[in-house]
Amino acid sequence: MKQLLHFARELHVFAGKILYLNVIGMVIVSLLEGAGILLLLPLISISGVISISNSSNPISKLAGIVQHMPVAWSLAILLAAYLLLITCQTLLQQNLNHRNLRILMGFTNHIRMETYRSLLQANWAFFMSKRKSDLINALTEELSRVVRGTNLLLQFITAVIFTGIQIGIAFWLSPSITLFVIVAGTILAYFSRRWIKKSRMVGTESTEIAQSYLGGISDHFNGVKDIKSNSLEASRIAWLRDWCKRIEAEQLKMNAIRNHSQTFYKITSTFLIASLIFVSIQLFKAQPSQLVLIILIFSRLWPRFTGIQSNLEQIASCIPAFQSILLLQEESAGAMEYNEKELVKQSTPMPVHQGISCQNVYFRYNKQELAYQLENIQVHIPANQTTAIVGRSGAGKSTLIDIVMGLLQPDQGQVCIDGVPLTRENLLAFRRSISYVPQDPFLFNGTIRENLLMIKPQATEEELWEALEFSISAEFVRRLPQGMDTLIGDRGVRLSGGERQRLVLARAILRKTSILVLDEASSALDTENEAKILAALDQLKGKMTIIVIAHRLSTIRNADQVIVVDRGVVVQNGKFGQLATEKKSLLNHLLEQQVIVMPHG
Numbered sequence: 001m002k003q004l005l006h007f008a009r010e011l012h013v014f015a016g017k018i019l020y021l022n023v024i025g026m027v028i029v030s031l032l033e034g035a036g037i038l039l040l041l042p043l044i045s046i047s048g049v050i051s052i053s054n055s056s057n058p059i060s061k062l063a064g065i066v067q068h069m070p071v072a073w074s075l076a077i078l079l080a081a082y083l084l085l086i087t088c089q090t091l092l093q094q095n096l097n098h099r100n101l102r103i104l105m106g107f108t109n110h111i112r113m114e115t116y117r118s119l120l121q122a123n124w125a126f127f128m129s130k131r132k133s134d135l136i137n138a139l140t141e142e143l144s145r146v147v148r149g150t151n152l153l154l155q156f157i158t159a160v161i162f163t164g165i166q167i168g169i170a171f172w173l174s175p176s177i178t179l180f181v182i183v184a185g186t187i188l189a190y191f192s193r194r195w196i197k198k199s200r201m202v203g204t205e206s207t208e209i210a211q212s213y214l215g216g217i218s219d220h221f222n223g224v225k226d227i228k229s230n231s232l233e234a235s236r237i238a239w240l241r242d243w244c245k246r247i248e249a250e251q252l253k254m255n256a257i258r259n260h261s262q263t264f265y266k267i268t269s270t271f272l273i274a275s276l277i278f279v280s281i282q283l284f285k286a287q288p289s290q291l292v293l294i295i296l297i298f299s300r301l302w303p304r305f306t307g308i309q310s311n312l313e314q315i316a317s318c319i320p321a322f323q324s325i326l327l328l329q330e331e332s333a334g335a336m337e338y339n340e341k342e343l344v345k346q347s348t349p350m351p352v353h354q355g356i357s358c359q360n361v362y363f364r365y366n367k368q369e370l371a372y373q374l375e376n377i378q379v380h381i382p383a384n385q386t387t388a389i390v391g392r393s394g395a396g397k398s399t400l401i402d403i404v405m406g407l408l409q410p411d412q413g414q415v416c417i418d419g420v421p422l423t424r425e426n427l428l429a430f431r432r433s434i435s436y437v438p439q440d441p442f443l444f445n446g447t448i449r450e451n452l453l454m455i456k457p458q459a460t461e462e463e464l465w466e467a468l469e470f471s472i473s474a475e476f477v478r479r480l481p482q483g484m485d486t487l488i489g490d491r492g493v494r495l496s497g498g499e500r501q502r503l504v505l506a507r508a509i510l511r512k513t514s515i516l517v518l519d520e521a522s523s524a525l526d527t528e529n530e531a532k533i534l535a536a537l538d539q540l541k542g543k544m545t546i547i548v549i550a551h552r553l554s555t556i557r558n559a560d561q562v563i564v565v566d567r568g569v570v571v572q573n574g575k576f577g578q579l580a581t582e583k584k585s586l587l588n589h590l591l592e593q594q595v596i597v598m599p600h601g
């Protein structure tokens, strides 16, 4: 219940005054409904079905109001009052429904935004520890369950208010009978606890099942080429068949819980009404009119009461979704790289005058393991020069770049920019001065123009073409049927690997940052285009700090500095010409093989 209370509190903080107004509205609606029921009594009395005695109980008083009027008059007055009450109640109810929906949408959008914002502000290590599909599941399926849960919570509040007021009216009419029903209702609530508990357990299972579905489906579409070319269809079908069995079992279990509880509620309700009538007549000697009214009230009240029970069950099944969203928010807040204030404070890129240095940097991915992926790294990357990082596959090149960009935090040692340690105080400003071209470039499912403008929304047509020319993309873009407005498909699938890389380079150039980081960015290019890009990058020499993970001999020839990494340690560092002549060195060995390193994946 802790999580539910937390969300109820959040709902309270978010909606504040509107929530109170709605609660007042609900009280009025329930009072109107109660009054409508009370009006039925004088009507019954006029009709002569039941005669109201002249005793002093509230029912007799109510019936007495109209007893002395002519029948036609009293009937007309009562019916008009009844009509007015019901009209007011319906209109107010309609208005409340609309306001409740606004609270619901506003609140769930608030949770959505908060969760997404905290995810965006989380560090890279957090994302490496999470399954992508689990995060997607949280932002889609789990959030929609939170919407449902919030809706149920609002319904629950309404039901509790309605029931409370109707119990109040019933108490006014007959305290003893009402007390009897409250005791019976409490016993019913006590026994229904196990269904609430069971619903919650099945709800946890639903979260896991939804996660495994999304995980499996995204694995499928990420690896569809592998599946097709390696004939793995049968194993995928087997996976889906297993999943279908799980979801079927889960749904049946949920339905069984609902069926059992509903059957229990129905039978006990009937038993209770029967006992109520028996007790009223035999023990409390109730008047027929009082009995009719009590039955009237409770025949309306009971469905609400049992409604509250099933409402609680459904809320319980949504609690795991609340929990997982809350956990995600907590985890991402714990991994927060920067907050809103820092985002505003560090909005301008940080200039780098002397360079970036790693001082005694140690790093390991798994903090429980003894082995480090990077050990005692001491390197200086001078500003406005080109630094190439080389080494065998798995040597630690990408990890080193991630440390340099402040994506990963060293376990020991530090990264300094112009001698100033890279901390939360300057991380964002430093990151704003970097353009990064990864191994697997990220392109949106949109047009080439949209993909470029995403980086710099106010870029002019001239600037866009300039960036495309620089990255040797202008020619192929011109040849496309809609030029820059051509749709490039999911992650740019309609383009070749080399075209994708060149576009991402154009995007990086468009940002006009002072640091350009290329992680094996030219691997998918043919020799001719690679030569052109290298020539273009050469023009940037002295104007930009370029860090490149190099896989080909050609890439590092023009570098001002080469850093050779092996098994997490820097084994050589210096000018290419000098390092290449060192006999029996790793660089020499790699050069002899003509390929610096085979890219992984």
Ligand SMILES: Nc1ncnc2c1ncn2[C@@H]1O[C@H](COP(=O)(O)OP(=O)(O)OP(=O)(O)O)[C@@H](O)[C@H]1O
Residues within 6 Å of the ligand: 128, 365, 366, 373, 391, 392, 393, 394, 395, 396, 397, 398, 399, 400, 597, 598, 599, 600
């Ligand atoms: N997320 C991770 N969790 C645990 N270990 C990791 C993770 N990423 C990389 N490693 C390990 O860290 C080491 C260095 O990996 P890294 O990706 O930095 O190598 P690399 O030199 O860039 O390789 P390649 O040239 O193949 O891309 C490898 O042993 C790798 O298995």
